[in-house]
Amino acid sequence: MTGPTRHVVACAHGTDNPEGRRLIDGLRAELQRRLADHEPAIVVHEAYVDVQDPRLTGVLAGLPAGEPAVVAPLLLSEGFHTRVDIAEAVAARPATAAVAPIGAQQDLARVLAERIRAAGWAEGDAVVLASAGTREPRGQEQAREAAVLLSRQLGVPVTAAFYSADKPCVADVVAPTRAAGASRVGVASYLLAPGFFHDRLAGSGADYVSNPLLPSVMIAKCVVERLHEAGHLLPRDTE
Structure with missing residues (x-):
């Protein structure tokens, strides 16, 4: 991919649980790997809407002006955080959008x-x-x-x-x-x-x-699917 860096802000809820934090870190790393495989100019950023820092508003505000960004919710469904927290943060920065949460797949x-x-x-x-x-x-x-x-x-x-x-x-x-x-x-x-x-x-x-969904590479695949559906990626990942 040519042109300016594109930013994907992987926004999770946040947790005090150390294992939960480790697993979300792993999900974000797997997402970066999958995206970099076919769009090297994409950079994945860490962000949260509750409990943990860095908070989404601060992450978006800190991105270079003029470079496009998309928020990818690491959330399973629509809710207050997508409707209010993420929507308001996205509206406050030009050239910024958000995709749907992971949802049922x-x-x-x-x-x-x-x-x-x-x-x-x-x-x-x-x-x-x-x-x-x-x-x-x-x-x-x-x-x-x-x-x-x-x-x-x-x-x-x-x-x-x-x-x-x-x-x-x-x-x-x-x-x-x-x-x-x-x-x-x-x-x-x-x-x-x-x-x-x-x-x-x-x-x-x-x-x-049962144990929660993570760890599983399928979760990152589902996030990538949401980015594809919204038109924020180049040709579809075939993995």
Whole structure:
């Protein structure tokens, strides 16, 4: 690629969990690798909307004037952070755009299926997909779409539930599912990395909880897919 440097700001939520931080760092490094393979002039930057520094507004303000930038949310669904934090930061800098969050994708569903199987899922177990939750209707729908995709991977029904903001909450799905006759109930953690929300899934009453989605190279692939869809990359990555 010729021309000025292009900046991709990989914007995560932020966490106090050291392992969660390490995994997000790894995701950003994998994203840089994939983008540099076919557009060497792209530089990936670290940013967060909560908990950690550097904050997104400061990162965007510090980029060289006139060089284009795009914010790639390292977030699973639409929510307050995409609608407000990211949107306002992007609007404050010329030549800056944002792409959609990762959202429900087939590659993501495959990773979810791998995680729940590794946690001990067997045919006959009921499955609940656990999302952090959001008040944004589109974000809620994206979690339900992820549950449908996971259901197709496993060949069994999967119910979407939430830790906060939306209903039903995870515990309120696990208990009646067991009462309805399920011998075991597994929770598929629809979270990128360990942290506040994932820690609390242990108290949901499920027989087991899968690990979060990271580490997996598929997550970076999903972010690249969003950049392609929005027209911010040159020819499609064939990996």
